[in-house]
Amino acid sequence: MYPRPIPETARPARAAYVALVAAVLVLWLLPLVTVMLTSLRSFEEVMAGNYWGWPKSFNFIENYTAVFKQTALARYFVNSLIVTLPSVIGVLVLSTLTGYVLSRHRFPGNRLLFALFVGGNFLPAQIMMIPVRDLMVGLGLYDTYLALIIFHTAFQTGFATLFMRNFIAALPDELFQAARAEGASPWQTLWHVVVPLIRPALAALAILTFTFVWNDYFWAIVLTQSDAVKPVTAGLNNLRGEWVSAWNLVAAATIMVAIPPVAMFFLMQRHFIAGLTMGAVKG
Amino acid sequence: MASVEIHNVEKHYGGFHALKDISLTIDEGEFIVMVGPSGCGKSTLLKTIAGLETVTSGRLRIKGRDVTRLEPGDRGIAMVFQSYALYPHMTVEENMGFGLRMAKRPRAEIDTAVARAAQILRLEEQLRKYPKQLSGGQRQRVAIGRAITRSPDVFLFDEPLSNLDAALRTQMRVELSTLHDRLGSTMIYVTHDQVEAMTMASRIVVLNGGRIEQVGAPLELYANPINLFVAGFLGAPRMNFVAGRVTSTNGGSASVTCGGDLKVDFDDLAETPAVGAAVTIGIRPEKLRIGDPDAGTSFPARVRLTEYLGRETIVYADAGDLATSGSDSGTGVFTIQIGDIQPFAPDAPVSVGFDANAAYLFAPDGRTLSAAKPVTQI
Numbered sequence: 152m153y154p155r156p157i158p159e160t161a162r163p164a165r166a167a168y169v170a171l172v173a174a175v176l177v178l179w180l181l182p183l184v185t186v187m188l189t190s191l192r193s194f195e196e197v198m199a200g201n202y203w204g205w206p207k208s209f210n211f212i213e214n215y216t217a218v219f220k221q222t223a224l225a226r227y228f229v230n231s232l233i234v235t236l237p238s239v240i241g242v243l244v245l246s247t248l249t250g251y252v253l254s255r256h257r258f259p260g261n262r263l264l265f266a267l268f269v270g271g272n273f274l275p276a277q278i279m280m281i282p283v284r285d286l287m288v289g290l291g292l293y294d295t296y297l298a299l300i301i302f303h304t305a306f307q308t309g310f311a312t313l314f315m316r317n318f319i320a321a322l323p324d325e326l327f328q329a330a331r332a333e334g335a336s337p338w339q340t341l342w343h344v345v346v347p348l349i350r351p352a353l354a355a356l357a358i359l360t361f362t363f364v365w366n367d368y369f370w371a372i373v374l375t376q377s378d379a380v381k382p383v384t385a386g387l388n389n390l391r392g393e394w395v396s397a398w399n400l401v402a403a404a405t406i407m408v409a410i411p412p413v414a415m416f417f418l419m420q421r422h423f424i425a426g427l428t429m430g431a432v433k434g
Numbered sequence: 435m436a437s438v439e440i441h442n443v444e445k446h447y448g449g450f451h452a453l454k455d456i457s458l459t460i461d462e463g464e465f466i467v468m469v470g471p472s473g474c475g476k477s478t479l480l481k482t483i484a485g486l487e488t489v490t491s492g493r494l495r496i497k498g499r500d501v502t503r504l505e506p507g508d509r510g511i512a513m514v515f516q517s518y519a520l521y522p523h524m525t526v527e528e529n530m531g532f533g534l535r536m537a538k539r540p541r542a543e544i545d546t547a548v549a550r551a552a553q554i555l556r557l558e559e560q561l562r563k564y565p566k567q568l569s570g571g572q573r574q575r576v577a578i579g580r581a582i583t584r585s586p587d588v589f590l591f592d593e594p595l596s597n598l599d600a601a602l603r604t605q606m607r608v609e610l611s612t613l614h615d616r617l618g619s620t621m622i623y624v625t626h627d628q629v630e631a632m633t634m635a636s637r638i639v640v641l642n643g644g645r646i647e648q649v650g651a652p653l654e655l656y657a658n659p660i661n662l663f664v665a666g667f668l669g670a671p672r673m674n675f676v677a678g679r680v681t682s683t684n685g686g687s688a689s690v691t692c693g694g695d696l697k698v699d700f701d702d703l704a705e706t707p708a709v710g711a712a713v714t715i716g717i718r719p720e721k722l723r724i725g726d727p728d729a730g731t732s733f734p735a736r737v738r739l740t741e742y743l744g745r746e747t748i749v750y751a752d753a754g755d756l757a758t759s760g761s762d763s764g765t766g767v768f769t770i771q772i773g774d775i776q777p778f779a780p781d782a783p784v785s786v787g788f789d790a791n792a793a794y795l796f797a798p799d800g801r802t803l804s805a806a807k808p809v810t811q812i
Binding site for chain 2: 323325326328329330331332333334335336339343344347348
């Protein structure tokens, strides 16, 4: 089966392999490196058409401070946090509850309900665009933080429920029986037994949800209009001028916007990997 | 007062009839061991008593209180699981105090109960450790300690020793028996290990196919199994069973002829079979003797294999047309247990003998027909 190791003796094959990996890596990282380099160039240099070459001057401080001084990026950042954090918390709480009930309580319609949660993930966002927008307008929530928070919480809970249900289902049955035999109520079992044991799953889910919600562009432009509410992803688009765009500043802003999910990943990497790979909790 | 009363309990899982009309009364302070082959319903019955499974019909009482519809936590029981089921994120102390914490008991009461359980189980040094830092035996003691802290009316054990290695199992067996003497509580213990059943039980309950086959003191069950199933289930090595036919009867006596022209005469039968009935003769391996001229009944055989266990020797002997059924070895050979070390050459011809009144006679439907044997005879 693949991948088969290339033997040490097959020198040409090894060389070709290394070269190919390098080529793919460069191709993969090129856009990112280009954005990084562009964020360091001066406006004049970009206008002169130096997109791919080495920057003539490095304007790190100028560009990155200009992004915050000349644009509403700081506002967008705050908006993104106000939308993302409650969404992540909402998703974690709801999916822990649904996952616990769907994995540990037998009741008629359990499977159907679970199927609905999973199936919901397959709905293309585009077909929900108009109904969701109309719904938010009808609720008087259009162009508010709440519109995005409610939508993201609802939409992400589908996948999160699948994730948590499977994780909790993998915990040993006897732990739950023991808790029940000791007189713990379902809520006490959830709080004292389940939640401490699924911390890695919660961490992994927190990163995933944070990234999904933070990076969302589609719903940001569908459900918000004003700068006071717009998250960074939609805000970035505003940085483009009508006639001329300060691409160096747009690039710097892009880097800034990408930092939080990446930072979050590195901070919780340990839990994240444990959460993705850990099955049962063995005593 | 009866500690646990089970009245006509039935349990169905969909189309599967797991428990069939189970009735049993357990006295205060008894150590009941439920044994039976896999899938016989012993664990289901235990979980039913615990309240982890509901009954389809029937009633359950604990200390005179009807608990049939109560949650496990309200039944006055504590359960010890095969996998220990310790909470991995809690220390030993927290594990043992969990039930009391959930019941919101005062801190001082929890500390006292945990300290007492830790002292009984010699876990004082381990209180601050996590389950993963403990050995298998210590984990099982913590699981038992968790049960003790709740001072239940009834302790329920679900194969608690089967995850331990042999030496530790023997040690824990003794500890559990000692614990039972010390606490004097009612204990119900499920196992598939008949050594545990024989050594620990005040009464054994033998289950098969969701039904209780027989209930009684270990030696009583061993000496007087009610039917072929119990006779075959209790005792290691297994009883030798030989098919035979009743050739003549006279009052309480019957002559049975088996393959290889072996004729066995039974006297004082509890029930006389019909002439021509297809019966089964059972002889415990330790009742078979080799080369004993005083044996009442004997037949020729050849030694197939000899196992030297130090204290005893197990000989597997082939008697040709006289074949056993359902033996440990899975072939038709006889299992003979000898109380000392005797060398036998492979294929050596031997004379295997036994006393007819040490043998059992079973009816075609499996009921025991032979007279009850005094328990001290064993």
